[in-house]
Amino acid sequence: MRLPSTLRRLPNLSTRSRGLATLRPRPAGFAQFLKISDEVKSALNAGQPVVALESAIYTHGFPHPQNLELAQDIEAVIRAHGAVPATICMLNGKAVVGLSSKEMEQMTDSANHKEKMKVSRRDLAFALGTAMNDPTRSLVGGTTIAGTSVIAHLAGIKVFATGGLGGVHRGVEKTMDVSADLTELGRTPVAVVCAGSKAFLDLERTLEYLETEGVYVGTFGSDMYPAFYSREAGIKSPSVVRDAKEAASIIYASHALGLTSGQLFANPIPSEFEIPNSEIQSIIKSAVSAAESAGASGKDNTPFILADILRRTEGRSIKANRGLILNNAKMGAQVAVELSKLEGSDRSYGF
Incomplete structure (x- = not known):
């Protein structure tokens, strides 16, 4: 039985003098499953800005070699x-934080093969445990927002840039389909910079769920919550964030208070890549209906809908996706830089 959120968030933290890093004590033996690149390790120990990046977008979103080009960009x-990028994925039986060129090629090449996994929180122990027991079962795993957040927190990374957040699916009263991204934000102190929630979700219920989980939600420069492809969809943002410096201050204050929930910073898609909400909604309605007819549910639902939207927009959606991700990477780096200034450089994560 799952404990109420208030009980799950009772403090169990270690606080460091400079930067007040709220890293919960690491579980014994975790290091055997984690491989952190020398660059990321050095940056964390020196208090330099680091930005976590997911990998499911490369293994399950873009085909090879376009995914490799996107990852490099x-x-x-x-x-x-x-800032220092820290792409996170499952490779060779390890959760890898920060990829070499060879590892990046191995990870992105998996997009064209069936032998791969989409790794959320629930899949982490399976992916790592089975590979430990039998190395021949080691698969490439693309980490979702939830999976990436868990590993980023274990590594000591506080800022994470991605494309769009998962959420409460339309028709949730029938399917109970709620993304693990939302509950992860409620229990893991990592700040996520994204272009809002994916537009085919129930955005109002998604925001309600995040409020219940105690997740701060703010939109950069607007009082309207963005909807991935669109800068707004007629839904008010819970709050407005002026810039990267203000976002960093919110993250810093959250860690200083010992809060164990994350923050969601919505970064509207640049206008030159936007597909207006009035245009995309009819396309989304058709894509969602097609997914229901095809029986695409659970982890297969989102990839099916995105592929159907891509077909119906004749490629415009993937251009929008690429544009918003690069924009979020820029903002994520700026937030991480400002946060590192607030925290100072006198800290060590003991790697």
């Missing part, structure tokens, strides 16, 4: 804005 944007 995202990391380049983060470096250009003063």
Whole structure:
């Protein structure tokens, strides 16, 4: 039986003097399943800005080699804005944080093969435990927002940039389909920068769920909550964030208070890549209906709907997706830089 949120969030934290890093004590033996690159390790120990990145978008979203090009472009944007990228995925029986060029190629190449996993929180122990027991069962795993957040927190990374958040699916009263991304934000202190929730979800119920989980939600420069492809969908944002500096201050205050929930910073898609809400909604309605007819549910639902939207928009949706992800990478880097200034450099994660 799952404990109420208030009980699950009772403090169990270790606080460091500079930066007040609220890292919960790491479980014994976790290091054997984690591989952190030297670059990311050095940056964390030096208090330099680091931005976590998911990998499910590469293994289950874009085909190869377009996914490799996107991964390289995202990391380049983060470096250009003063932060260190930390792409997270499952490779060779380890949760890898920060990929080499060879590892990036191995991870993105899996998009064209069936032997891969989409890894959320529930899948982490299975993916790592089965590979430990039998190395021949080691698969490439693309981590979702939930899976990435767990590993990022274990590594000591506080800022995570991605495309769009999962959420409460339409028709939830029949399917009970609620993304694990939402509950993860409620129990893991990692800030997520994204273009709002994916537009085919029930956005109002998604925001209600996040409120119940104690997750702060703010939108950069607007009082309207963005809807992935669209800058707004007629739904008010719970709050407005002026810039990266203000976002960093919110993250810093949350860690200083010992809060164990994350924050969601919605970053509207740049206008040049936007598909207006009035246009995309009819397309989404058709895609959702097609998914129901095809019996695409659970982890297969989102990939089916995104592929159907891509077909119906004749490729415009993937251009929008690419544009918003690069924009979020830029903002994520700026937030991480401002947070590192607040925290100072006198800290060590003991790697």
